[in-house]
Amino acid sequence: xxxxxxxxxxxxxxxxxxxxxxxxxxxxxxxxxxxxxxxxxxxxxxxxxxxxxxxxxxxxxxxxxxxxxxxxxxxxxxxxxxxxxxxxxxxxxxxxxxxxxxxxxxxxxxxxxxxxxxxxxxxxxxxxxxxxxxxxxxxxxxxxxxxxxxxxxxxxxxxxxxxxxxxxxxxxxxxxxxxxxxxxxxxxxxxxxxxxxxxxxxxxxxxxxxxxxxxxxxxxxxxxxxxxxxxxxxxxxxxxxxxxxxxxxxxxxxxxxxxxxxxxxxxxxxxxxxxxxxxxxxxxxxxxxxxxxxxxxxxxxxxxxxxxxxxxxxxxxxxxxxxxxxxxxxxxxxxxxxx
Numbered sequence: 001x002x003x004x005x006x007x008x009x010x011x012x013x014x015x016x017x018x019x020x021x022x023x024x025x026x027x028x029x030x031x032x033x034x035x036x037x038x039x040x041x042x043x044x045x046x047x048x049x050x051x052x053x054x055x056x057x058x059x060x061x062x063x064x065x066x067x068x069x070x071x072x073x074x075x076x077x078x079x080x081x082x083x084x085x086x087x088x089x090x091x092x093x094x095x096x097x098x099x100x101x102x103x104x105x106x107x108x109x110x111x112x113x114x115x116x117x118x119x120x121x122x123x124x125x126x127x128x129x130x131x132x133x134x135x136x137x138x139x140x141x142x143x144x145x146x147x148x149x150x151x152x153x154x155x156x157x158x159x160x161x162x163x164x165x166x167x168x169x170x171x172x173x174x175x176x177x178x179x180x181x182x183x184x185x186x187x188x189x190x191x192x193x194x195x196x197x198x199x200x201x202x203x204x205x206x207x208x209x210x211x212x213x214x215x216x217x218x219x220x221x222x223x224x225x226x227x228x229x230x231x232x233x234x235x236x237x238x239x240x241x242x243x244x245x246x247x248x249x250x251x252x253x254x255x256x257x258x259x260x261x262x263x264x265x266x267x268x269x270x271x272x273x274x275x276x277x278x279x280x281x282x283x284x285x286x287x288x289x290x291x292x293x294x295x296x297x298x299x300x301x302x303x304x305x306x307x308x309x310x311x312x313x314x315x316x317x318x319x320x321x322x323x324x325x326x327x328x329x330x331x332x333x334x335x336x337x338x339x
Contacts, residue, residue: 193287216228
């Protein structure tokens with residue numbers, strides 16, 4: 001996919017607090033400077049600095065073993081049954097009625113994915129394309145898009161929090177795969193994407209073939225790690241908790257590239273115009289909303305909400321609001337149903 005023109009650099013989402021040990025070093029350095037010799041600092045001959053790593057980095061990454069390859073149509077989900085019930089009037093005994101009784105919809109999201117789910121530095125609120133989708137589901141249940149509790153999760157958390165019931169659903173650019181369908185259910189596709197590369201401009205890296213033996217970063221628990229490890233050029237996969245951590249490591253020269261879906265890479269490039277998206281697409285990555293296998297009624301309900309968003313133009317309006325760095329809004333992904 002062509003790389004869109006780079007817009008002005010927006011504020012970067014909040015960064016994790018400094019590690020206590022590192023914070024102490026900073027304090028000691030400041031105290032040591034008080035009353036110190038005012039002459040200009042000179043580097044010590046032969047001294048080398050060590051850049052700190054983000055938390056929980058795996059270098060090299062643990063590559064998940066490929067599970068059984070069940071046969072399915074990854075995009076195919078459950079068909080909505082009739083018209084959506086009116087907000088505030090969920091069917092008795094349904095998963096939606098249980099959510100309504102609780103008073104809020106609980107949704108697992110990313111808070112570090114610029115354009116998709118991130119903290120607005122002015123308001124402190126979570127905003128973005130995927131936040132809009134979550135609020136649309138809340139509005140369909142309650143009549144109020146604000147009745148949603150967002151739970152910030154990592155890539156590796158996505159399936160566990162669905163399985164243990166910590167959230168009602170996950171909207172976090174989760175690729176629909178046959179393997180994952182064995183663990184959770186998905187809505188219909190709400191975003192199409194493909195895995196590519198993010199590199200520093202002028203690096204000379206154009207594709208995976210240029211990365212033999214070099215480090216490529218992706219989030220732990222993503223399909224991207226397995227795809228990186230499977231490349232014939234044999235790059236070294238490095239795993240972090242978030243794509244934002246991967247961007248930091250790329251900026252510091254600790255990795256040579258970041259690889260995940262192109263829509264997320266475009267968000268990183270929008271934050272750092274010294275980077276660019278490159279390389280051929282090596283995967284097909286349809287994103288769906290993750291929902292428990294024990295809640296097929298909620299799957300059908302969410303698919304009804306997505307069908308409404310496609311039909312009334314709200315999907316396109318949200319895309320135009322948030323995802324213009326990716327280019328003009330395409331048609332929404334068509335719904336595929338299996339019954």
